[in-house]
Amino acid sequence: MASIDISRYLTLYVSEAQEHLESLSDNLVKLEQAGSTGEVIDEAFRHAHSVKGMAASMGFELTAKLAHRMEDLLDAYRALKEKVDRASVDLLLSTTDALLGHVRASAEGKDVGDVSALMGALERKLYLLKPDTSPRPSAPPPASVAAPSAARGLGLPPRYQIKLKVAAGSATPGVRAFLAHKRLSGLGNVFDLRPPLDDLKAGRLADGNFSLELESTFHETEVRAALKTIADVELVSLKVIEPDAPPAPKTVEPEGPRVVGQEPARTVRVRTELLDQLLDGAGELLLATARVREVGKSVPEGARGVLDSEVDRLNALVKDLHAKVMKARMTPISVMTDRLPRAARDIARRRERDVELTITGAEVELDRAIVDELNDPLLHLLRNAIDHGIEPPVEREKQGKPPRGRVQVNVRREKDRVLLEVEDDGRGMDGDKLRAAAVARGLLTPEAAQGLSAREALMLACMPGVSTATDVTDISGRGVGMDAVKRAIESVGGTLEIESQKGKGTRFRLQLPLTVAVVQLLLVAVGDETFGLPVAKVSGVVEFPEAQLAHSQNASLLPFGNALLPVYSLAALLTVPGDDGVEQTRPYVVVEAESGKVALGVDRLQGQEEVVLKALSRPLDLVPGLAGVTILGNGRPIFILDVPRLLV
Amino acid sequence: MPNNVALCAEREYSPHAMAKRVLVVDDAIFMRDIIKDIFASGGFEVVGEASNGVEAVERYKELKPDLTTMDLVMPFKNGIEATREILRVDSKAVVVMCSALGQEALVMEAIEAGAMDFIVKPPRAEDVLAVVKKVLGEA
Known part of the structure; x- marks a missing residue:
C-alpha cells in the first residue's frame, strides 16, 4: 500500500489555508456588522472547517484542534441563530490570527505556540451558548423504500434474521452500523432493529453487535452480496425465518425545495510567476516577429508577397496571444480591497x-x-483616513457631524484608466501647516511655499519627511508615509491627486493604467547618472582596456567575436560628464543599432531590473534618444535610452 | 439500491476490467491532491475533479465515473445535495462521502440521500482503498 509523503503538500496547504483564513476574517467582520446572517456564518463555518480538515491531514494537530473549536463555536451561533456579539468576534478574529500564525510557522517548519488560552476562551464561550452541550439534531428517520410491490403478488416475501458486527477498530461505529441498516432497508423492510435506531446511530453497540430482521424479495445471495460492499461491517449470521407480519406501509420522503446554486466560474490556479513568464514570452514573440519582418526586407521584391502576408498573419496571431495573456493577468481589485474591512x-x-x-x-x-504594487499604499491611505482624517466620535458630534465617520473606497473604470478614490469625511488636511512643515524641513523656501496653489500645497504631504501628524502613532505617521505611496503609484504609471476641505474631509484620487508595459533594463552609470538600456537590444557586455582598442581614422574599434565594432562613449553621446581617467578598463555594452552592432562605453554596470515603462510627455518626448522614463525600486527616476535614435 | 447490487455482481465477474474511473469532489485542492494520489496508488484512474457541488453534478453527467468521492461541506451546493442530484441523474451512481470526524450526523444524512459509503478525513490510503474496493465489489 502506498504511503503518501505529506510534506509534498505543504506549499499548497499554506497558500490554501491562508486564503481560507483571510476570507474567514472578512466573514467575521461582516458578521459583526450584519449580525448572524445565515449565509455569512455558513461561509465562515466552511472556512474554519476546511482549515481544520487540511491541518489534520497535514498532521498539524494543534492547528486542527484550534480550528475545530472555532468551528464548534461558529456552528453553535449558526444553530442558535444568535447575533455574534463584539467580544465573540474579537475572540474569533484572534483565533483566526493565531491560526494564520500557525500556518506561517508550519511553512517555516517551526512549532506553533501555545493554544491553550484561546482553546479555553473558545470552550467557555461555547459553554455559555450551549450549556447542555446538546448533540446535533439527528437526521430524520430513514425512509424505507419498499421492494417492488409486484413481487409480492404470491404472498409475503421471505424474512431474514441478520446479525452484524462493526469491526473493533472503526472510528465511527455508529455511522458504519447505520450504513449497513440503510443498505439493507434498501432491499426491503427492516424490523426489530436492536439496538433501536437512535442508539445505533450514536454508536451505542455492545461490542459492535447489532441485529435486525429484513423482509425482502431479494434472494439470500443478493442480501449477502449487498452486505459485502460495506467496509468494516462483518456479517455474523444470516438465516431465513418464517414471515409472520404484514409489510410496513410504504413511506416516501417528501422532497424538499431544491437549492439552485449560482453557476460558479471554472477556474484553475496558476502561479503568478508563470503569468509573468507568459507575458515575457509573448513580448519576445512580438519582437521576434518584428525581426522576421526586417529580415524579409532583404528578400527580393518579387519573392516577398507570400512572406509578407505570412508575417502579417503571424503578427496578428502573436498580437492576439499577447492580448490574451494580458487579459489573463487581469485581477479584480477585490484582491486588495477584501482585507480593508478587517x-x-x-x-x-x-x-x-x-x-x-x-x-x-x-x-x-x-x-x-x-x-x-498597490496593496500596501491602499492600506496606508486607509490608515491615514481613519487615523488622521476621522475625528473621535465626541469631537465629531461637537462639529455637528454624525459620530460615525465614513470612509469610502470607490473604484471605477474610465476609458483606459481605472480611477480609485479613498475618501473620508474627517477633518481634512491643512495646506498652510504643510507649507510650514516643508519650509521648516528646508525643502522649500518660504517664497516658493507661498507660491504654491492650494492643490500643490496638499501634495507636499507626499514629500519625504513632511507630515502634519501631531502625534506619532503606531498606525501611521511613521517614516514610510505618503512619499512611498506616491512613488508606488507612479512606479506603475499612475498618478495621485489630493483634494481636501478643512473640516469636511479628504479625497485621494488614484488614476491607474489598466495594464503595464514591463521591460527588462540593463542599468548603466555614466558619471553620477544612471540610464537604462532595454535588455532585448543588448547583445553582450565586455570589459576592455581603453588603451588596447583598435583605431581606424577617427574612430575607436572594439574586438567583439570576429568583428570590430565602432565604439561610442555614452557620456559623449548624452553630453553628460563621465568619470575621468585614462588607460582604464571599462565596460562596453554591445547593442543593436540601425547600421549593425555598436559598442557603448560606460563607466559602470549597475545590474538588471524589471521596470514599468512610462512614456514621456511633452516636451521630453522631443528629445532624441530617450525611449521613456521609469522609477527604480529605490525610488530613483531614470531615463530609458533609445540607442538607434541616439546614434543618428 | 437494488440496481447497485446487481451492478456490483456484474463487476465481480469481469476480472480484466479496466481501471475504475473516479471523480474527486472537494473544495480544497490540497485535499483533492491527496485523494487523487491515493487513488493513483491503488490503480484507479482519476478522470475528473470538482470543487463544489454544482460542478460535481456537471462533471458527473459528463464523465459518468465508476466512483465519486464527495466532500460534505462545500460552497454553492453541499455534498449531500450534490449526491441527491447525482443519484437523480443516475440511480446507479456510486458516491462515497468524505467527512471529518465529528460530522457523523451529516454523514448519516448523506447516506440517507443515497451515498454508498464514507471515508474519514484525514484520509489514509489503506482505509480509502479498502472502502472503495468494497463498495465497488472488488474485495
Missing part, C-alpha cells in the same frame, strides 16, 4: 474611532503587477 475595524478600535467603510467597484480589474 484592517479598518482594527485601526478604528485601536484609535477609538467609529468608522463605516464602504467599498464599491471592487470587481474592476487591473493588471496583477499593479494590484501587487
Whole structure:
C-alpha cells in the first residue's frame, strides 16, 4: 500500500489555508456588522472547517484542534441563530490570527505556540451558548423504500434474521452500523432493529453487535452480496425465518425545495510567476516577429508577397496571444480591497474611532503587477483616513457631524484608466501647516511655499519627511508615509491627486493604467547618472582596456567575436560628464543599432531590473534618444535610452 | 439500491476490467491532491475533479465515473445535495462521502440521500482503498 509523503503538500496547504483564513476574517467582520446572517456564518463555518480538515491531514494537530473549536463555536451561533456579539468576534478574529500564525510557522517548519488560552476562551464561550452541550439534531428517520410491490403478488416475501458486527477498530461505529441498516432497508423492510435506531446511530453497540430482521424479495445471495460492499461491517449470521407480519406501509420522503446554486466560474490556479513568464514570452514573440519582418526586407521584391502576408498573419496571431495573456493577468481589485474591512475595524478600535467603510467597484480589474504594487499604499491611505482624517466620535458630534465617520473606497473604470478614490469625511488636511512643515524641513523656501496653489500645497504631504501628524502613532505617521505611496503609484504609471476641505474631509484620487508595459533594463552609470538600456537590444557586455582598442581614422574599434565594432562613449553621446581617467578598463555594452552592432562605453554596470515603462510627455518626448522614463525600486527616476535614435 | 447490487455482481465477474474511473469532489485542492494520489496508488484512474457541488453534478453527467468521492461541506451546493442530484441523474451512481470526524450526523444524512459509503478525513490510503474496493465489489 502506498504511503503518501505529506510534506509534498505543504506549499499548497499554506497558500490554501491562508486564503481560507483571510476570507474567514472578512466573514467575521461582516458578521459583526450584519449580525448572524445565515449565509455569512455558513461561509465562515466552511472556512474554519476546511482549515481544520487540511491541518489534520497535514498532521498539524494543534492547528486542527484550534480550528475545530472555532468551528464548534461558529456552528453553535449558526444553530442558535444568535447575533455574534463584539467580544465573540474579537475572540474569533484572534483565533483566526493565531491560526494564520500557525500556518506561517508550519511553512517555516517551526512549532506553533501555545493554544491553550484561546482553546479555553473558545470552550467557555461555547459553554455559555450551549450549556447542555446538546448533540446535533439527528437526521430524520430513514425512509424505507419498499421492494417492488409486484413481487409480492404470491404472498409475503421471505424474512431474514441478520446479525452484524462493526469491526473493533472503526472510528465511527455508529455511522458504519447505520450504513449497513440503510443498505439493507434498501432491499426491503427492516424490523426489530436492536439496538433501536437512535442508539445505533450514536454508536451505542455492545461490542459492535447489532441485529435486525429484513423482509425482502431479494434472494439470500443478493442480501449477502449487498452486505459485502460495506467496509468494516462483518456479517455474523444470516438465516431465513418464517414471515409472520404484514409489510410496513410504504413511506416516501417528501422532497424538499431544491437549492439552485449560482453557476460558479471554472477556474484553475496558476502561479503568478508563470503569468509573468507568459507575458515575457509573448513580448519576445512580438519582437521576434518584428525581426522576421526586417529580415524579409532583404528578400527580393518579387519573392516577398507570400512572406509578407505570412508575417502579417503571424503578427496578428502573436498580437492576439499577447492580448490574451494580458487579459489573463487581469485581477479584480477585490484582491486588495477584501482585507480593508478587517484592517479598518482594527485601526478604528485601536484609535477609538467609529468608522463605516464602504467599498464599491471592487470587481474592476487591473493588471496583477499593479494590484501587487498597490496593496500596501491602499492600506496606508486607509490608515491615514481613519487615523488622521476621522475625528473621535465626541469631537465629531461637537462639529455637528454624525459620530460615525465614513470612509469610502470607490473604484471605477474610465476609458483606459481605472480611477480609485479613498475618501473620508474627517477633518481634512491643512495646506498652510504643510507649507510650514516643508519650509521648516528646508525643502522649500518660504517664497516658493507661498507660491504654491492650494492643490500643490496638499501634495507636499507626499514629500519625504513632511507630515502634519501631531502625534506619532503606531498606525501611521511613521517614516514610510505618503512619499512611498506616491512613488508606488507612479512606479506603475499612475498618478495621485489630493483634494481636501478643512473640516469636511479628504479625497485621494488614484488614476491607474489598466495594464503595464514591463521591460527588462540593463542599468548603466555614466558619471553620477544612471540610464537604462532595454535588455532585448543588448547583445553582450565586455570589459576592455581603453588603451588596447583598435583605431581606424577617427574612430575607436572594439574586438567583439570576429568583428570590430565602432565604439561610442555614452557620456559623449548624452553630453553628460563621465568619470575621468585614462588607460582604464571599462565596460562596453554591445547593442543593436540601425547600421549593425555598436559598442557603448560606460563607466559602470549597475545590474538588471524589471521596470514599468512610462512614456514621456511633452516636451521630453522631443528629445532624441530617450525611449521613456521609469522609477527604480529605490525610488530613483531614470531615463530609458533609445540607442538607434541616439546614434543618428 | 437494488440496481447497485446487481451492478456490483456484474463487476465481480469481469476480472480484466479496466481501471475504475473516479471523480474527486472537494473544495480544497490540497485535499483533492491527496485523494487523487491515493487513488493513483491503488490503480484507479482519476478522470475528473470538482470543487463544489454544482460542478460535481456537471462533471458527473459528463464523465459518468465508476466512483465519486464527495466532500460534505462545500460552497454553492453541499455534498449531500450534490449526491441527491447525482443519484437523480443516475440511480446507479456510486458516491462515497468524505467527512471529518465529528460530522457523523451529516454523514448519516448523506447516506440517507443515497451515498454508498464514507471515508474519514484525514484520509489514509489503506482505509480509502479498502472502502472503495468494497463498495465497488472488488474485495
